[in-house]
Every structure is written in C-alpha cells, then in structure tokens.
C-alpha cells in the first residue's frame with residue numbers, strides 16, 4: 001500500500017499496464033522527458049523507452065487519429081491531451097472514427113484506445129484551461145466517458161479503461177490532482193466501469209456528482225450530517241453508459257435529489273440525470289430535482305472562477321430547498 | 327557560394343532547395359516515350375491488371391445504373407482514375423494495409439473485397455465494411471482526409487512490431503488542403519514511418535478546381551515541407567504509377583520512410599451520382615481529357631505489342647458483364663438485417679443502459 005495523490009495514481013496505473021502489456025503505448029505532447037505538464041507520465045519514458053512512451057508533434061487531430069490506427073492494429077494506445085481546452089480538434093476522430101469503427105466494420109476493426117485529459121476549473125489557470133465539457137462526449141454513441149474523483153478510483157478505473165475493448169474518454173479533475181493522498185494498492189486490480197459508486201449512504205436526500213465537484217458535495221454532506229440531515233452521495237464515475245439504476249434506487253429511498261456539476265447547466269449531464277428521474281422515478285420524488293452547476297456563461301478567467309464553481313453553501317441551500325419543498 | 331544572392335539589404339544564402347520529378351512511360355497511343363521499366367517484361371501481369379481495370383469500369387457503370395434505378399445509394403464513380411487504383415491494388419502485398427477514401431473500388435477489388443460487399447456498402451448496409459478479404463484494411467472514409475492519420479497509426483504499429491509491412495493511404499487533391507494531411511505528413515517524416523501517401527489529383531474537389539485549392543505548382547511538393555520526398559506520376563499511365571509506387575513501397579518496407587506520390591488524373595464522371603458537373607465545368611474540358619483515358623492507353627500498349635486483340639476484348643467484356651451481374655444478384659438477394667442489429671456492434675457487449683432502447687426498437691418493428 002502506498003500513499004498517493006490522484007495524479008500519482010494515474011502514473012502508477014500507466015506504469016503497471018505498460019509493464020504488463022506490450023501493446024500499451026502512451027503518446028501525447030511533452031509526456032516523455034518532461035513527464036507531462038501535470039507530471040502524470042513522469043519517469044515512464046525513462047523506464048519503458050521512447051517506443052512505448054512517445055512525444056508527438058503538436059497536433060491533436062493527428063494524435064487522436066494515430067491512436068485510432070494503432071488501436072485498429074491491436075495496440076492499446078493511451079493518449080494524453082494536455083488540457084481539455086485543446087481536446088476539441090480530436091472530436092472529429094472520436095466521433096467519426098474511434099466510437100464507430102467497431103460498428104462500421106461489424107467488429108472486424110475495433111478501437112480500444114483511451115483519451116486522457118485533465119479538465120475543470122479551480123487552479124487559476126490561463127484562458128481555455130478550466131472548462132468542463134464532458135457532456136459533449138457523453139452524447140457520442142459507442143464511447144465510454146469515465147471520470148475518477150479519488151486516487152484509488154483513478155488507479156482502478158484507468159486500468160479498466162485501458163483494458164476495455166472499446167474507446168474510453170478518461171477525464172481527470174485536475175483541481176483534485178493533488179488535493180488528497182490516499183492509500184492505493186498498486187496490484188493491477190481494475191475497478192468496474194459502467195457503474196455508479198455510492199460514497200456515502202443516507203436516507204434523506206440523494207446527492208449526485210462526479211469529478212472535482214464531489215469534493216464540495218462531500219463537504220456539504222458532512223455539514224448536513226451535523227444538522228441531522230442524512231445525505232446519500234453518489235459518484236457517477238461512468239457518465240456513458242450511465243448506470244441510472246443506482247440513482248433510481250437511491251431516489252426511491254430518499255425521494256429527493258440534487259445533482260452537482262461544474263459544467264454549464266443547459267444540456268449539461270445533470271439534465272440527462274434529471275430527465276431519467278422524470279421518466280423512470282417521478283412517482284418516488286417528493287420534490288423537483290435540483291441542479292447546482294456552473295452557469296450558462298463562458299467560463300470566466302480565474303479572478304471570478306470561484307463564483308462560477310458550485311460551492312458547498314449552494315449545495316446545502318439546494319438540499320434545504322428540496323427538503324422543505326411542498 | 328552557390329545560391330548566394332545579393333540584394334539591397336545584403337547577401338542572403340540559399341538554405342534549402344527542391345525539385346519535383348514527373349514520370350511517364352506511355353504516350354496517349356500507348357507508345358513508349360522512354361525505355362520501359364523492368365515490370366514491362368511481365369506482360370501477363372499487365373494484361374491481368376488491364377482486365378481488372380475493365381472489370382472496375384464495368385462495375386462502376388453498373389453501380390451508376392443501379393443508383394439511377396433506385397437500387398443503390400449515392401455512389402462515387404471512378405471513371406478515368408482506374409490506373410491509379412489498379413496500381414495500388416497490384417503493388418501492395420496482402421499483409422500491407424490500405425487506408426482508402428471513397429473512390430478506390432478498383433484497389434479494394436484487387437485486394438479481395440468483393441463487388442457484392444462494395445454494393446452492400448454503397449447500398450446502405452454496414453455489412454459491406456466487414457469484408458472477408460483484406461481484414462486489416464480500413465473501410466471507405468467519407469470525412470475528407472480524416473483517414474490519413476489512421477494510416478500513420480497503422481504504420482506506427484507495423485514499425486513498433488518490427489514487421490516488414492507497409493501502409494498505403496489514398497486521398498484526393500481537395501484532401502490535401504486539410505490539416506490532417508499536413509499533420510500526418512509532418513509526423514510520418516518525424517517518425518520515419520513505412521507509409522506511402524497516394525494523392526489522386528483528379529483536378530476537381532466537387533466543383534472546386536485544383537488551382538483554387540492551392541497555389542503550389544505541384545501537390546507532390548507538399549511532402550518537401552514535411553521533410554520527405556514527393557513526386558508526380560502520370561496517373562493515366564499504369565506503368566508509370568506502378569513503377570513509382572513500387573519504388574516508394576519498397577523504400578518504406580526497407581525502413582526508408584514515407585513518400586508522397588501525386589498521380590495526375592482527371593475525374594471524367596460527376597463527383598458522385600448526386601452531382602451534376604455541368605454546373606461548374608464545360609463539356610469541352612471533359613472531352614479534352616477523354617483522350618488521356620488510362621484504360622484506352624494501356625489497351626493500346628497491349629495491342630501494339632500483340633498481347634491483346636479484339637477477340638480477347640470481346641470475351642473480356644462478356645466476362646466482366648457476367649461477373650458484375652452475378653455480384654449484383656448476390657447483393658439484391660442478401661437478406662435484410664434485423665433492425666435491432668444496429669445495437670450489435672456498438673460496443674463489444676451492449677451496456678445494460680441501452681438494452682431498453684434495443685427492446686423499444688424491436689417493438690417499433692412489429693406490425694400492430
């Protein structure tokens with residue numbers, strides 16, 4: 001057992017799988033000698049060589065497209081995109097190719113690649129470095145979208161993503177890259193995908209979140225507990241395909257739900273969860289589903305980003321609202 | 327020093343220079359314009375490629391007819407560019423990988439994709455991309471140039487595994503304005519990949535002529551900026567395309583890195599069956615270009631050398647018609663897919679999240 005931060009857990013998972021499987025290739029910008037701008041790949045090129053840990057030219061469409069070609073030949077490419085703000089030129093490759101190659105060729109060619117990118121706000125980064133646009137990817141058929149929120153889950157989920165036979169977009173909440181240390185067993189054990197994780201059981205209200213916002217969500221749940229409100233906290237983890245059953249079961253018990261995410265509200269992934277609750281769980285609800293989210297504004301530069309991100313107080317206020325409804 | 331130049335501001339020095347070669351062996355009459363390369367010593371191969379080109383042309387015409395009568399979707403004909411694709415199909419080895427765009431049925435046929443599979447694809451059925459022949463080849467690619475980086479990834483896998491295999495990717499003149507071409511060319515040189523870029527410069531990208539696509543004198547020279555060799559061939563001259571493509575593929579196989587071959591052709595047909603080229607180019611221009619027809623040129627060469635005659639031609643036409651008819655029949659007789667099979671290859675295993683939608687579709691298909 002080793003104490004690790006989330007970013008160290010990512011590094012350990014990459015190292016484990018590079019060691020275990022010759023088909024694994026890590027590629028991206030500045031990931032070699034430099035170890036990646038967040039140091040997620042530090043030491044890997046030294047240990048596994050330039051053939052396995054590959055610095056690419058500065059061209060995101062190329063990187064994603066190259067990964068599609070490698071994957072079609074049976075390799076397991078793991079791409080690092082430096083920041084989510086630069087992921088958009090890979091969307092053509094992800095949407096038109098990676099996510100549909102299996103379907104187009106009826107399984108003749110497949111695309112077991114992982115596209116990793118740090119995302120989200122809260123680190124006072126420059127313009128274009130702080131957005132949360134996971135919903136764009138959650139809309140793409142044939143894809144998996146996975147977001148860890150703790151070191152242990154980052155380790156196990158990344159291993160699962162690498163071993164998955166289909167393409168996975170793996171988004172790492174950079175705000176919590178080094179927020180906490182946690183004991184992680186570096187034994188190569190993957191965690192299950194396509195399932196929500198219940199982080200805290202409770203009977204009064206269901207809090208649903210993912211990524212960085214889980215930090216505030218859990219703080220809110222702790223504060224509410226002091227006041228005698230027993231919140232259940234669900235980490236969605238795999239946005240696509242969504243394990244809606246876990247959320248429905250929880251809401252069947254609590255009758256109340258607040259969804260928390262950093263991304264802008266309109267057509268954010270919270271809308272999908274609210275819609276599914278309306279379709280399949282309406283009669284279990286005592287109050288409307290509330291969303292605590294970023295605003296439908298352009299993500300502000302860092303002087304105002306603290307106002308943009310969902311706060312513990314906002315979450316508590318939303319919970320009070322659904323508890324007092326009707 | 328050579329290349330030094332004196333101008334008003336002082337002396338500047340030439341730090342780079344390039345030249346682009348153009349190769350042609352046969353003139354329009356099929357007569358050699360220079361001594362023929364070694365492959366001309368194997369007339370059997372040339373005859374067999376001529377036969378493949380005629381089959382391709384017969385298939386092409388039939389596909390258009392099927393579209394016109396409602397039995398096929400939009401189809402991209404290949405009239406006038408058959409030599410390029412016959413060469414690609416002939417020169418590549420079985421274990422190599424073709425990463426095509428959408429106009430090279432001829433190359434796909436030579437690599438073992440069947441006409442029935444091609445018709446299935448253009449007839450709106452994914453099963454046509456699950457072809458039995460070249461299992462590692464990519465299917466057609468519609469988003470222009472987006473297949474080019476795949477070829478670099480495939481070539482990278484070959485190189486990583488130390489296999490003596492080569493990747494060939496094909497695209498049009500329009501595709502060479504896109505970032506994917508430039509990005510991949512650049513990386514192919516950096517990584518010294520076993521990758522051959524084949525540009526089918528058919529002078530048009532739908533309605534935009536080649537000279538409005540780029541001010542480069544040749545498309546081949548775009549390779550130079552990426553740091554590797556580019557050259558032009560007469561794309562209507564089967565022997566020229568084969569010779570230069572062969573050299574590029576051998577070089578790639580021997581670790582010599584990428585090459586760009588610009589095959590200069592002309593698109594004699596509409597862009598697709600959904601296009602009407604008379605809106606943007608003159609019949610006179612098309613007529614002018616018919617004299618360079620690659621099928622006629624290689625036939626003249628074969629006839630000039632008594633490798634071919636009218637009798638053989640008539641038999642070939644008959645054979646091609648029959649083969650195409652058979653393929654069309656097999657296509658038309660293919661049982662339709664169950665609608666819910668659209669869920670079958672979405673993921674390796676359909677996630678529970680979508681099982682309900684699949685059921686929905688099963689019921690949607692039921693007659694009430």
Ligand SMILES: Cc1ncc(C[n+]2csc(CCOP(=O)(O)OP(=O)(O)O)c2C)c(N)n1
Nearest residue numbers: 429468469470498499500501528530531532
């Ligand atoms: C990215 C993209 N943009 C536009 C189109 C629509 N489109 C289809 S074919 C074509 C022209 C392609 O020309 P070229 O690359 O020269 O190939 P050709 O069809 O002439 O063989 C265009 C614009 C497309 N398929 N993909």
Ligand SMILES: [Mg+2]
Nearest residue numbers: 498499530531
């Ligand atoms: Mg063209």
